[in-house]
Amino acid sequence: MTTSTLTPLAGSQLGNPVINIAIFAAFVVATMFIVVRVSSGRTKKKETSDFYTGGARFDGRQNGLAIAGDYLSAASFLGIVGAVAYYGYDGLLYSIGFLVAWLVALLLVAEPLRNTGRYTMADVLSFRMKQKPVRMAAAISTLLVSFFYLLAQMAGAGGLVALLLGVSDDFMQNVVITLVGVLMIAYVLIGGMKGTTWVQMIKAILLVTGVIVMSIWVMALHGFNLSSLVQGAIDHVNSVQETAGQGESLLEPMGKYGSNKVGFISLSLALVLGAAGLPHVLMRFYTVPTAREARRSVSWAIGLIGTFYLMTMILGFGAAALVGKENIDQMPGKANAAAAALAFELGGTLLLAIIAGVAFATILAVVAGLAITASASFAHDIYNNVMKDGKADPRVEVKVARYTVLVIGALSIIGGVAAKSQNVAFLVSLAFAVAASANLPSILYSLYWKGFKTQGSLWSIYGGLTSAIVLIIFSPAVSGAESSMIPTADFAWFPLDNPALVSVPVGFFLGWLGSVLSDEDNTAVSTEMEVRSLTGADAGGAISH
C-alpha cells in the first residue's frame, strides 16, 4: 500500500456515500427491530421501573457492554484517533483520564449507589436530606449536564455527516441532525431503558470489534511491533518536505496543550472525577438487580473501555504512519477524519462504510442514553417527588417522562442545528467539569460522611454548578482565542479552558461548610443509609411481574 492510492481522495470525500448510508440504514433497521421486539414482550410498559431501568433485569456483562456503549462517544473515537495521529503521545495522555476515572465508579460509587437508589442520582443525594430542595438541585444539575452533553453530540452529528458522507451542504446537515433526534426519540419512546440498553450493547460490540480488527491489521503491517509502528509514524512525518525533522514531536508531551499546562491538569481533574458523576452513567447502575452485578458491570466496562483506548492509540499511530497528517489535512473534518482515512487505506470503501456506520451508531446510542436520563430525572424527581409529593400515579409519571423525551428531543434538534457550525467541543469537558464539581462531592459526602447535611448538599451542588458554568463562560473556550466558540469577542479573564481545578474544590468546600454550619440532625437516617449502602438490604432487586 503506497501513498499513491490516496491521491483520488485528497481534497474530496472518502469512499462511496451510498454504501456509507446503506450500512447506517442497516444498523437503524436492525436496532429498531430489536427495540420493538424487546419492548413488546410480556412486560407492562406502563411501569416506571420498566421505562427507567428495564426492570433492573440486565446482568453485569450486558450492562458492562451498555456502559461502554453509553460512554464511548463519536468524539472519543474519531477525536482521540485524530489526536494521536496529529500529536502522538498527547492523544494517549488525553485518553487515559477517560479510563482511569472508572476506578472512582468501581471503588466508591457504583455499588453503594445501586443499594441506596432506584432510578436517578437524586434518589441517593436526597436519601438522608430534605427531599424537595435536594431533589430539585440534583435534577437541575442532571438536566444541565445531560443537555450540555446532548448538544455537543447533536452538533457533532452535523460535522460527522460532512466528514463521512461528503455532505457539506447546510440543509442536508440539518436533515441529518433532525434524523438523529427523531431516531433518538423513537428508540426511547418505543423501547424505554430496555430498548436503549440493547442499542448501546449492539453499538459497543460493533465499535470495539471494529477498532480491534483495524488495530490487528495495523499491527500486522508493522510486524506486531509497537516500536516499529511508532517509528513508522515518525518517519512518515520526516518524509514530508514541509514537516521534515518534526517527527520526534510525536513522542514529546504537550505538543497539543503546550501553551496551557495548568489547563491540561484542570481537564485531567474534570475527567477523572467527572465520569462517576455523569447522571447517564450513574443511571446505568440501576439497570442491574444487585450491587454484585453493578460491580461486574463496571469491571466489564473497564475492560472494554480500556481495550478501546489502547486500540485508538494504535489506530492513531497507524493513521500517522500509513496515511499521514498531510493527507488527512486535505479532508473535511481534518484530524477527525483520521480514523475514516485509515479505514479507507486499509480496507477500501467497504471498511470505511462499516466504520462510518459504527460512528453514526455511536452517536445514536449515546444520545438515547442521555435522553432517557434527563426524562427520568424530570418525571421522577421534579414531577413526582417535588410537584406531587412522591405520590404521583406511576402511569402518569411515565407519561410525563415520555412527553419530556419529546421536549428534550425537540430542544436538542434545535440546539444541534444552531450549534453545528460553532466549536462546541468544550461542552463535553464542561459536562465533565459540572459532574465533578456539582455531583461527585455530594455523592461522596452522602455515601461516606455522616456529618453531611441538607444545607451542605445544596451549597455544594449549586456552588459547584455555578462556579463551573461561570468560569467557562469567561474562559478561552468561549471567547478571546482562535478556537473559541465566539472568536470575535474577548471577555475571557479566566485563563483555563476547563474550570475543574477551581470548581471542584469549591464544590467540596461548600459541601463541608454548609454542613458544619447546619444544625440539622439526620444521624438516624444516615446510619440507615450506610447500612443499606453496604448490605443492599431492602434495595428491591429485579422486579418480576
Add this chain to the structure above:
Amino acid sequence: MSTPSRDPEIPAQAGEDGHQNRTARLDAEQHTTSQHHPTAEDFSAVAQTEEFQQLRRRFRGFAFPMAAFFIVWYFTYVLLSTYAEDFMATRLGSSAITIGLVLGVLQFATTFLITWLYVRHANKSLDPIASQLKADLEEAR
C-alpha cells in the same frame, strides 16, 4: 441559593425535619413487593453489630487507600507529562518506545489490576458478610 430553613410545605408523609419516611415511600413505589421492609430501628441495630463494623472496615480499608493510590499515581503521570517533557520523551535504547509511552500503558495495566484486585476482595471478603446481614434484615418477623 437560599438555605432551606424548615420548609413549611413538607409533604404529609414526611416525618420530623422533612425527612420522608423511607419505608412508606418505597412501598408506594414498589407496590409489587411482598418482602419485609426493615425499620429504622432494625438498621440502627445492625449498625451496632460486630459483623457490620467488620464489613465497613474491610470495605473502607480496601477502597479508600486504593482510590488514594490511583489518584496519586495518575496525577504523578499527568504532572510528569506536563512538566518533565524531556524525561517522558526519552527513548528506551534505540526503540521508538519512550518512558512516557511505557508509563501511559502502565496506567492501563494498573487500572486493570486494581479492578481485578477489588473484585476479588469484594467477592471473597465483603459479599458473604453483606448477604448475611441483608438476609437478617429482610427476614420477615
